[in-house]
Amino acid sequence: MTTPHAPRPLVFEQVPLGRGASQSFTLEIPAHHTVAVLGDEDSGLGALGSYAMGLDRPPAGRALTFETDVGALPERERLAFRRRVGYLPAGEGLLQNLSLRDNIALPLRFGSGASPKEIDGRVNVMLAAVRLSGAGQLRPAQANEEERRRAALARAIAFDPSLLVLEQPFDGLTARVASELLELARGGESAEGARRTLFITGQEIPPLLLRRVERVYRLTRAGALEPETV
């Protein structure tokens, strides 16, 4: 349950999207909910994740993550803040010169004070959780799309964040794999309060997954959000 004073995980206030947008939208992602915003590639949808992470700032309005305008923070604080939020960017963003294992370990190595042994242990757990134990030594170019997406998700949840921002997480995956990744991202089918808050953007979402997404919106070309019936 959300306590009355708990910061709202993610809020977009009067944010315009896309070049031809004549409207702006306001959207709040409630804690422990999974919310998806779908839209065409040219709708400007791809910018939403960047706004949430403070990688870009919206031209108008604001994006608040845990009540904080991340993009307005000083650089060091901004970087530290992002470790509180898991992020799976479109195209995975895995570093090509690192193995999948090292990709998963990277945020822990730079963002935690853990010892190398502790980090190795944590990475082993993550690899097992995303079923990549046998593929950890592969480079991204040697892995298939499913393995890369699993590794990117493991990296995103490395710090066990309470909020996950996922850009096009299911594109190119079978419904079965997408369903499995969604469960991993949510943190399992435990009591509702234990689930992570998920914000998903993409062009489409597999129908099989729709029943597990509390709210689905579609972004119109005018820049407005319309709820889709789940």
Add this chain to the structure above:
Amino acid sequence: MRAATQLTAAGRAVAVRIGINQVRFTAVHAVGLVTLLSGIMSFLVISQATRELGRIGATDLIGTLIVVAIVRELGPLMTALVVAGRSGTAIAAELATNQVLGEVRALEGMGIDPKQYLVLPRFAGSLISMFTLLVVFDLVAVLAGYGAASLNGMNGGRYFEIVLASLSYKDVWLTVLKAFAFGFIVGVVPSYFGLTVRRAPTEIPIAASRAVVSAIVGIFLCSALFVALG
């Protein structure tokens, strides 16, 4: 420097590993080329000088020629050109590729400072490599000069005597200072051009070309500045 002090222990270990790889590529792999260039250049210059200066009985000037012209001026300049040509291009192309593949944004999204992960190790590697290669260049130049002088009838002991007599502390620290100044240029300029690429793969060769040209111009200007101030 600030980026280096803010690294975690595990992050520092990663940065050191990348720095060692950079030194291996920039310095170790370039030893053969630097040895060849230094040896041939010194051999040709000292061969000609021994003959011509011998005619007017001014062979003592060979010491000045080796120390001032080769060790202090041409050594740092040629070494820097080799490093800029080989590694400057590689650094710019690598960082530009990181940028185009979305890896830089992914790092920022994970709360990792790209300067810590991408720039700092390459910068440190360039400084160390430049200094190491310059030592190799100057040693080979002095030894090749010895070979050339011996083949042209000069006594070996006499050769080293006049070279050492011409060498001052100022020559040594000026050479060391140049190594670090040129290493700084080769580490920073290509990193800057690599990271300013936006999202198009066609920008990668342009960034690499601009980086190496700018680094070479910077090296020549810096060299001229040393002469003017020295």
